[in-house]
Amino acid sequence: MxxxxxxxxxxxxxxxxxxxxxxxxxxxxxxxxxxxxxxxxxxxxxxxxxxxxxxxxxxxxxxxxxxxxxxxxxxxxxxxxxxxxxxxxxxxxxxxxxxxxxxxxxxxxxxxxxxxxxxxxxxxxxxxxxxxxxxxxxxxxxxxxxxxxxxxxxxxxxxxxxxxxxxxxxxxxxxxxxxxLSEPLYVDMPGHTPPPRILRTLATDTLPAAETAGLFVSSWNKASKRMIVVGTGHPDEAVNSLLNAIADTTETLVIAENLSNINGPGIVSTPDLFFAALIEDEKAALRPDMLVTIGHSVVSKQLKIYLRTYQPAEHWQLQTELPYADTYRALTHIVPVKGSRLLELVLPGRGRDVGPSFVTEEKLPEVMSGATRTYRSLVSSVSGRIRTLSSAYFRRLPHCDIAVLRDLLPLVPPGWVVQLANSTPVRISQFFDTRADLRYFCNRGTSGIEGSVATAAGSALASGLPTLFISGDLSFLYDSNGLWNTNFPSNLKIVVLNNEGANIFSMIGDQQVIERCQPFFDASHSVDLEALCKAYGIEYRRLSGEPATPDPGPIHAMQSRAAATALQTFAGFLALPGAAVLEVRTDRAINVSSYKQLFKTLQ
Ligand SMILES: Cc1ncc(C[n+]2csc(CCOP(=O)(O)OP(=O)(O)O)c2C)c(N)n1
The missing domain is CATH 3.40.50.970 (Thiamin diphosphate (ThDP)-binding fold, Pyr/PP domains)
Structure with a gap:
């Protein structure tokens, strides 16, 4: 048989x-x-x-x-x-x-x-x-x-x-x-002879055809306003330094959210704030002639709205896993090669061996002058304005989800992996500049909330690196079975922002609809997270102390005491030796108003 x-x-x-x-x-x-x-x-x-x-x-x-x-x-x-x-x-x-x-x-x-x-x-x-x-x-x-x-x-x-x-x-x-498989099942299979034959496809590397490279560079040189949007992806040092060089030396707005794991001083890592802050004239002035995208999807809603409204004349999609994903309804060119293969050609001095249309050192002063300068300076003036407005706003925040991430993220030691749950944690994390010494991940394939605890555990186990998972309470509860794991990694810390239900819909939805669907949006619960963690044998901590009262004015004594306690608790929690959960309670109404007020402040 x-x-x-x-x-x-x-x-x-x-x-x-x-x-x-x-x-x-x-x-x-x-x-x-x-x-x-x-x-x-x-x-x-x-x-x-x-x-x-x-x-x-x-x-x-x-x-x-x-x-x-x-x-x-x-x-x-x-x-x-x-x-x-x-x-x-x-x-x-x-x-x-x-x-x-x-x-x-x-x-x-x-x-x-x-x-x-x-x-x-x-x-x-x-x-x-x-x-x-x-x-x-x-x-x-x-x-x-x-x-x-x-x-x-x-x-x-x-x-x-x-x-x-x-x-x-x-x-x-x-x-x-x-x-x-047929029975009997409980018998060890006999050993095999000879060993199995292995077949595999060997690695190849595709270069762009000379014609494609020429077309890309000529479009690049013709465009006076260029935008590069980097989607979710793994850290890649070569691409990172290439994009930084492009942002620093050419008339290009480079946008990379934290999940792209690309960052640098000239790169905009907070597109939700950037595009929300633009006034009408700036929006029109920033419309790119050429959009280049690499990587997976982006989180920023404001970015998508902007590019769908102010569509580029050309949209070049490089090395995408999902060709024909016409996210901005403007897709014109798909080039299935590694993004760096084309982008390295547009750096000053890099294109000589491919053709005369490349930006050479001689051409650089010309590119950097005239109308193009307007684009570059507009980007930096908007970025400066956002920085001033948002940091003043963040400083004055009462205790809420945004304030927690404002305090927590800078305390994460270098070299950690940050896993983010959908939907508010990942969105709020993008209000703060990407840290070059952290790696960021989130399940943005389908943006589900059903498996984020287990994903963070798997990532922590595979990386062996200290890992911080930041979750809303519903995402955490949805996958509480992710804690039911005899190999639960000791290098994983979980911060749960517990606002007793979902916040996201009240933040982004229409007021009348929210009121009608309230019980279904809120999904209120009174689960005792401490008891839950105890059931799974996971150490539990809570941020205690006076929650700060909402106060748009200067920080008063009670707030600063609460803020100091929070900082101490976060630092102590991150330094714990084993796996642990920190519950941080926040108020739903304050969360919603702080979120909405941020966008009003920017406009
Ligand atoms: C499997 C799945 N079901 C439903 C949703 C829709 N959804 C998106 S965010 C969210 C609520 C998340 O609540 P919570 O984790 O508490 O975060 P908060 O919004 O309160 O910050 C829901 C139900 C989803 N993304 N995935």
């Missing part, structure tokens, strides 16, 4: 770079558990709740950019991976989802834990693969010298390698390997 060689599957995973596997318990997946836990080079982590397990694996893949295996039993367990699969799809993360299944003859036969698993993630998967049923036994085919069993085994090995390789090819993404 043909039996699938699950040990081959584990060996192929290891050979193709899978170093971690998250396994949710079950019976049907026992052969997978036996093989993966016995496989040298793969560390296995048990997590019971499949939704949290999925995000735990996603957090590992997000930080490490390595493929991570995610394994479960048959039935509804498979569907509980779906939110993590869709998030991985839009973040282009190589999750290798391996699901145990019944042999196909048992599907829809009222057998337990049996659902239709083939292609179950249909729209949100880079590839769906089905391994041969390990019951299948065909008669050996005469004449070709290969038994059908050996041919099926070779087919199975090829499918596993093809699936993992598919996940790793640009644009990266999750893949699904469905594995029908």
């Amino acid at each position: 043909f039996r699938l060689d699950i040990k081959h599957l584990a060996a192929i995973c290891a050979a193709l770079g899978v170093r971690r596997a998250v396994i949710a318990p079950g019976s049907r997946n026992t052969p997978l558990t036996l093989a993966l836990t016995a496989q040298p080079g793969i560390a296995c982590f048990p997590v019971t709740d499949e939704r949290s397990a999925g995000f735990f694996a996603l957090g590992m893949a997000q930080y490490s950019r390595e493929p991570v295996a995610l394994v479960c039993t048959s039935g509804s367990a498979v569907l509980n991976f779906a939110p993590a699969v869709v998030e991985a799809y839009y973040q282009n993360l190589p999750l290798i989802v391996i699901t145990a299944d019944r042999p196909s003859e048992w599907i829809d036969q009222s057998d337990g834990q049996t659902i239709r698993q083939q292609n179950i993630y249909a729209n949100y998967i880079k590839g769906s693969f089905q391994l041969p049923t390990d019951r299948d036994r065909e008669p050996a085919q005469a004449g070709n010298g290969v038994s059908s069993s050996a041919a099926t085994a070779a087919f199975s090995d090829r499918i596993v390698a093809q699936a993992i390789d598919t996940a790793l090819q640009f644009p990266r993404g999750p893949v699904h390997i469905n594995v029908p």
Whole structure:
């Protein structure tokens, strides 16, 4: 009888770079558990709740950019991976989802834990693969010298390698390997001989065609107002220094939110404030002739509104995982090469070897003069104005979510990873300049609130770096099962901004609609976070002391006492040796008014 060689599957995973596997318990997946836990080079982590397990694996893949295996039993367990699969799809993360299944003859036969698993993630998967049923036994085919069993085994090995390789090819993404397994399940599979054959696609590097490079540079040189928007992405030192050089030496507004992990003194990292502060004339004057985008999506609503209204004549999208994503309704050119391959050509003195239309040192004074100077100086005058208005406003804030991040973020020691939950924490974090010595992450693939605790835990485990996760109370409660993890990393600190429900809708929504939908927006609760943390064995702290009263005037004594207590508590909390949760209570009404007032102050 043909039996699938699950040990081959584990060996192929290891050979193709899978170093971690998250396994949710079950019976049907026992052969997978036996093989993966016995496989040298793969560390296995048990997590019971499949939704949290999925995000735990996603957090590992997000930080490490390595493929991570995610394994479960048959039935509804498979569907509980779906939110993590869709998030991985839009973040282009190589999750290798391996699901145990019944042999196909048992599907829809009222057998337990049996659902239709083939292609179950249909729209949100880079590839769906089905391994041969390990019951299948065909008669050996005469004449070709290969038994059908050996041919099926070779087919199975090829499918596993093809699936993992598919996940790793640009644009990266999750893949699904469905594995029908027949009983007996609780027996160790026999060893395999010979070892599996590994197939893989080798790395290549694409350069822009000379014609494309020429067109890009001539558009660049023709444009007197250029804007580069960098979306969510990993830190990249080469791109960072390139963009800083462009911001410093050319007439270009470079915008990079904290999640892009790009930063520098000439780069605007607070686009929500920047675009909200523009007066009508400035908006028109800043309309770019040429927009260049790199990386994933951006968070800033104000930026999107601005660019959809003041559309650029040309929008060049470089190296995107999601081509044809016409975010600003202005897309004209897609160039599927690494962004730096084109951008390095426009730096003064860099373009000589490619053609005469490049900005050379001789041309630099011309570019830096005349109408172009207006654009550059406008950007710096708006930035200066925002800095003055917003910092005065932030100084006077009463105790609220924004004030917490104002005080907390500067205290985070260098080298930490900051994980942010949707939706208010990530938005508020972008009111403050990006710190070059931190790395920022958030699940912005689908902006869900359902897996952020587990994502932060997976990221902390994979990085081994001290990690701070900042969450709203609903996001935290939604994924409180993310705490249910025997490998919960000791290097993770969680700050929960507890305003007893959702704040975001009251901040951004229309007043009349908010009033009608209040109970559904607020989702009020009175969960005792201390008891919750205790149940999971996680250390709990609370910011105590007098909450500051709302006061638009100068800071009075009570406020400054409360502020000093807060700073002390934050610093002490970050210095704790193990995993811990800090609950910071804030008032919903004050949060909403502080948020709205900030934007009024800027206008
Ligand atoms: C899975 C999922 N369900 C619903 C939403 C819609 N949503 C966005 S933010 C939010 C509330 C978040 O509340 P909380 O975490 O307390 O943060 P706050 O807004 O209070 O700062 C909800 C329900 C979502 N993004 N994802």
